[in-house]
Amino acid sequence: MHIDTERCVRAVRSKDARFDGWFFTAVLTTGIYCRPSCPVVPPKPENMVFHPSAAACQQAGFRACKRCRPDTSPGSPEWNRRADVVARAMRLIADGVVDREGVTGLAARLGYSSRQVERQLLAELGAGPLALARAQRAQTARLLIETTDLPMAEVAFAAGFSSIRTFNDTVREVFALAPSELRTRAPRNAYRSTPGVVSLRLPFRAPLNPDNLFGHLAATAVPGVEEWREGAYRRTLRLPYGHGIVSLAPRPDHIACRLTLGDPRDLTVAISRCRRLLDLDADPVAVDDQLRTDPVLAPLVDKAPGRRVPRTVDEAEFAVRAVLGQQVSTAAARTHAARLVAAHGEAVEDPEGGLTHLFPSAAALAEVDPDTLAMPRTRRTTFTTLVSHLADGSLNPGIETDWAETRARLLALPGFGPWTVDVIAMRALGDPDAFLPTDLGVRRAARELGLPSTPAALTARAAAWRPWRAYAVQYLWATDSHPINFLPV
Known part of the structure; x- marks a missing residue:
């Protein structure tokens, strides 16, 4: 979007928060960069330069605005709606892969050479993987400086900087303030005295x-x-x-x-x-605008706009839970999962009580005796096949994977039909266009709304909802009285 100057200028003049994270405004006369919704008086158009990322602004010599804090704006929705190399790279960079494994590790996960990855990121974002990771380290440092009382040396280490000097120089360059000044300016109630x-x-x-x-x-x-x-x-x-x-x-x-x-x-x-x-x-506005074009969905969207797709913090965990949930109730799926957690999860201490374990790793689940699983034999086979593939790395439903390729690999496993694969695609892979035409809740909602209820006919009807069919599923599910649709009290 940053190359559409006229559209960007309109967004800045209207202070449209919808575009925060889509692009950044660098001001030639002040040397700072802002989010589109910055509350200050917009500069003259001839003094604005637009960049696709905070890292590109920083590489061009601009500092972050102290008023609108552009480094803390929502991320670009592009990286979660696309499955190309740049989007997959950005998801991995956000997950800290460059800091842990370097650019070579990033490239290896994507199946490209380091040079190819750098070239594509530079072409689209104006910054390479190291600059993008550096911008993220600066943001992490700011969070730790402002929300903890950790010593600065520990902040530098935790944020991923290789030395105190690099940490100090980066913070000064990005925020035009020394680390100690950032902490002094932070509200006093932002500090947390509890370690960790x-x-x-x-x-x-x-x-x-x-x-x-x-x-x-x-x-x-x-x-x-x-x-x-x-x-x-x-x-x-x-x-x-x-x-x-x-x-x-x-x-x-x-x-x-x-x-x-x-x-x-x-x-x-x-x-x-x-x-x-x-x-x-x-980007809920873009999603809801598309779904409103269907006169059947429009009233559902108008009644409760801004529905999101609940996803996961661990893709392998969700794949296992999707198998446990096949053809059983929500309560039964929870019971199956709780048994696995109690028997094979890693114990943790929760200072506030209530939480006791990490969900078992794929390696731990691969060691489970199938005869101890309280489920039909065919589902045991599905479960054991899945966890063995997850444990040996032959199946990786992570954020860097190609959605089409992972779908094909899942469908090749015994016991994996369209519903299981599509729910994993929607909630683990993050495909915004994943659709569940065979889901009972979706079909019931479709029938009540006068939509086709057979999978083939509903899929054809849902073509108008693309590329946001996963969000359409949320609106269809919301017509039911199931507890998943209500905020707990």
């Missing part, structure tokens, strides 16, 4: 309807791993350097996030996975 705890606000593009989003997570919560407590969804997290516990609560203009981390280096990854879980980088 970070509290922050997760931004999103309005509107956001929390009902089906948190309702689904609460209704399907696996005891010991997830819970709904005092207006917040809580769960354990398996992270690269250790484990964590997150609490997520909906607020009118943000999601309140409280992270307890065993290792602060996991902060960036934890935030990225929580944003992905709640689909916070979606």
Whole structure:
């Protein structure tokens, strides 16, 4: 979008928050860059230059605006609606892969050479993987500086910087303030005295309807791993350097996030996975505008706009849970999963009580004796085949995977039909166009709304909803009285 100057100028002049994260405005006369909705008086058009990423602005020598804090705007929705190499690379960079594995590790995960990846990122985003990761490190550093009382040396280490000097230089260059000045300017109540705890606000593009989003997570919560407590969804997290516990609560203009981390280096990854879980980088206006073109869906959208697709923090975990949920009720699926957690999950301590385990790893599940599984023999075969493929790496439903290729691999496994594959595509792979025409709830809603209810006819009718059919599923499900559609009280 940043190459459409006229459209960008209109967005800046109208302070349209919908475009925050889509592009950034660099101001030639001040040397700063802003989000489109920055509250200051817009500069003259001839003094605006538009960039596709914060990293590109920083590479061009611009500093982050202290007023609108563009480094904390929602991420571009492009990276979660596309399956090409650039989108997959951006999802991996957000997950901290460059900091942990370098550019060569990023390229290896994508199946391209480092040069090819760098060339494509530069062409579309104006910055290579190292610059994009550097911008993310700066944002992580700012969060730790402002929301914890960690010593600056520990902040630098946790944010992924190789030295204190690099940390200091980067913070000064990006924010035009020394780290100590950033901390001094932060509100006093932002500090957390509890070691390992970070509290922050997760931004999103309005509107956001929390009902089906948190309702689904609460209704399907696996005891010991997830819970709904005092207006917040809580769960354990398996992270690269250790484990964590997150609490997520909906607020009118943000999601309140409280992270307890065993290792602060996991902060960036934890935030990225929580944003992905709640689909916070979606563009609800674009989604709802498309769905409103269908006169049957329009009243559903108008009644409760801004529905998101509840996703996952662990793609392999969700694939296992999708198999456990085949042809059984939500309560039965939770029971099956809770048994696996109690028997094979890793125990953790929750300072607030309630959470007891991490969901079992694929390696642990691959060691489970099939005869101990309380499920039909055919489903045991499906389960054991899936976990063995996950454990040996021959199947990877992670954020870097090609959606079409992963779908094909899943369909080749015994016991994997269209419903299981599509629900994994929707919630684990993150395909915004995944559709569930065989789902009983979808078919019942379609029938009540006067839509075709047979899978083939409904799929043909749903062509007009593309590329947002996964969101259409949320609106169809919401016509039912199932607990997944209501925010818990």
